[in-house]
Amino acid sequence: MKLWKQLGTTNQIMIMLVVGVVVGLSVGEAVAPIKMVGDVFLRLIQMSVVLLVMGAVVEAVGSLSPKDLGKLGVKSLAWFMFSTVIAAAVGIIFSLLLNPGKGLTLDTQTSNAISVPDTTINDLVVDFFPTNVIKSMAEGNMIQVIIFAILFGIALSFIQKEQGNSKLLDLLKEFNKIIIQMVTFIMVLAPFGVFALITWVTGTIGVKVILPLGKFLLTFGLATVFFLVIWFIFVGLYVKVSPLLIFKRMKRILIVAFTTTSSAIALPVEMEDAELKLGISKRISKLVLPLGLALNSNGLATFLAVACITLSQVYGLPINLSTIISIVLLSTLATLGTVVVPGGGLVALAIVVPSMGIPVEGIALLAGIDWFSGMFRTLSNVAGDTTIALMIAKDENEIDRNILS
Template sequence: MRKMSMTNQVMLATVLGIAAGFIFQEKVEFLKIVGDLFLRLIQMSVVVLIMGAVIEAVGGLEAKELGKIGLKVFLWFMGSTVLAAVIGVVFGLILKPGVGIAFKGFESTTIQSSTESLHDIIVGFIPKNIIEAMAQANMIQVIMFSLLFGLALSLIKNEGKNGQILDFVSSFNNVILKMVSLIMKLAPIGVFCLIAPVIGNVGTGVLVTLMKFLLTLGLSAILFLIVWLIITALYCKVSLKKLIQNMWRMSLVAFTTTSSAVTLPIQIEDCKEKLGISDRISKLVIPLGMTLNSNGLSLFLSLSIITFAQFYNIQMGIGQLVQAVLLSTLACLGTVVVPGGGLVALATVMPMLNLPTESIALLAGIDWFSGMFRTLLNVDADTTVALIIAADEKELDYDIFNS
């Protein structure tokens, strides 16, 4: 008898988790501890995995190559993020998810917007202490340190000095990836125990109330993915069907866990073994994308802004719509890569458009479900940018991609 693939096991666990939540409701709350343990097992290695991946990728590059590739990556990241924000605004204006929502009790919320100034945000990109940054899982600071460390390794290598540290980092990365692959064997159990308590606690009431918003978010996310995957397939001269097939596993893990950090090890593995992207490109682009390229969050923010404007019957002119797109794009830089980060980003953007942050509690009840779409877009867009850069740099193995 043929063994069920990991992808199918996770799909089955998702369906069973949803069913268990609806049937047993609050009685499945005890499963949450197992789901949380699974998330922690994955997350405990994310910081060192990102550090190692970026250091190895940058350390293996020439300084000139890093500048050229970095500019390409940044432009593709910004282009995809702006496109996602625009699609969110357009779908919000067409489908009007905020019209007719009636929800009591949204006045109270504990979600607070960021009080940091622009100066604090910019200075916060550089860590005072890398150990402290690692302990706090501050991904931007970790990546900034890793970029400089990798650059120093690259220069030492070019000067003909001892390059054994780079070999050690590469070996260390392989050990971390093997450890995570062992943990991922528990993914079906973990996914089941994550989803069942969420469904059981939320129930159907808030889902029915905000179903229009979720449907709008889902449709706009699907449209963005279709458009972006077509652009990627045409640019890289690959089969669209094969591209979707090769990205299916990482997409499913992203959708069910709602965490880019948890999906990262699977993403890096599939980039190499299914998409044919070189390690040099994937280990540079994918970790950078986690903090600099959040298409799902951008779409979610712009759609939420339009939804709340409709909820309060506020008319937005073309200038405000453009501002909504820009704010949704900029708010994605250095965003939180674990579940729940979307609400914090939304609380930061709302005051800038004179919308009350208290109403964010309206979406708090369905944050897990909207997080599914956000994470799916984030992970898939990062992967496609890596594919595009690999094709540009002649580091895309078409034999592996088509196998």
């Protein structure tokens, strides 16, 4: 037990990930009941995320002057859009080079029809704004929660400026500390939760589903890795720190993101390591990281781009310059506020695919491997959020260089 604790959470998760794959492939579908353990872990984390996000955003915004908030908000959005467009473009390039849709056919794999929401980009934008924030919290609608938290924080900022102090802000800071401590307790279970989830996925889904779409996963995986390599190099040059050092300090964040396939579940670890391992100030991390959770989805943009090209090739649809531009723009817009829990990629795909004139039935072709796609999506999403927070912290001179060295 003592040796296990000395390994640290990162190494524990990696060990249990490998063990889970071996057990799942060895035992097969009989291992399905173990999913309950993973589901309990995910729920324990998810029950805290809404409060964590709302509390962090209100505290961050409430502590800022309206002028500083506007500057940081615009800068964050600009970086989010820039990285998302680059990620989508990389997905397009790799799809055109590797042709993942060539040779794929729609057969029994698409027999399991999925529900396609009747949602347009306009509907998506309107849905950013809540009618009832309690309902938004209950449903885990992060973008609506964040919109409310920003407005609440702005009002608190004005009160703070008028009165010189706010008891509510002090109370919020204490509340946020308690939530973080609770999440820290829950993260002790992370290796076992990951083991259960990976064992279930490999045991029940296994190789039989992956093989027919191996080229799609290979294309998406290579595009993700390529994007992350060039992005880390860019961030390293911008911040004037070795990209390898940044990657090393983010290792635990990336492993949790990859194994849980949920940006929301990775957020508590992301916020902790951003401050303690990357030296990002609390002011920046508590504002930029929750915003990135809802507004920055590099991995999802890459996924949507690769998926659209793949399905276009499956159906023999023409791919020209206007098609490529449309895919990049739609992939970027559809990532805004998309569900940040496992399975959210299919929701965004169901928005983009009809807009591109691709038959919606093709979505079912990719539904069976959504968990595996989600691993790469979440990895890129979380990496983008954290590195953008790091760049903004550099701009604001709010990096502790004694930590990041």
